[in-house]
Amino acid sequence: AQRVTQPEKLLSVFKGAPVELKCNYSYSGSPELFWYVQYSRQRLQLLLRHISRESIKGFTADLNKGETSFHLKKPFAQEEDSAMYYCALGSGNTGKLIFGQGTTLQVKP
C-alpha cells in the first residue's frame, strides 16, 4: 500500500537552529516525492520535488531509497519558515498525491 508518514505533528525550534522534518514512505515502484508548504491563510504550494534536487528557501531534501525516507532539512531556521509542511508521494506522473499528516514547524524568535 502507498503511504506517507510524518511522525511529528509539531516541531518547535529557535531561530537559527537546524531543522529536520521527517518523512517516510511506502511505495513499491519508483517514488516521486514532494514537499508542500502551507503558510497561514495561503494556498498549498510546492516547496521541493526530489527529481529536481534543488534548494528552495534554504531547504533541501534527499531521497533515501534504502531507508524509504525524504526528510526536509534546513541548516538555519528563520521565523518566516513557520508553516505547515506536507510530504507527498506522487503516482505515475498523474495528479494523484498521497499526503502525510503534516508537520507544523514553529520557529521561535
Next chain:
Amino acid sequence: KAGVTQTPRYLIKTRGQQVTLSCSPISGHRSVSWYQQTPGQGLQFLFEYFSETQRNKGNFPGRFSGRQFSNSRSEMNVSTLELGDSALYLCASSPDRGEGNTIYFGEGSWLTVV
C-alpha cells in the same frame, strides 16, 4: 498566468442537500484533481480528471462525484450531505504527462454542513 481558481470560496449547506464546487485550472493544464482537507484526516485525494475522463479515484463514497469539461474546467458534486463532509475542498491542476507533474493548488472551497 492566473492560478487555480475555485468557487465559491465559502458555503454553508444543510444535511441532506447537495453541493457543486467549481474549479478553473491554470491555462493549458489538462489534469484537474480534487482533495478533501480536514483536521482529523488531513489531505485526502478524491479523484483526478484528464481530458474529460476520470483517471484516478480515491476511497470516497459514490456521493462524491466530478466531471471535467472540454475547456478543462472541473466541477465536483457531493450529494446527500453529511455533517462529516464539512471540510476544505482543494482543486489542483497539472500539465500533461511528460512535462512533469508539478501540481498547483487553488485556495479551496470551505464547506460547512449544518
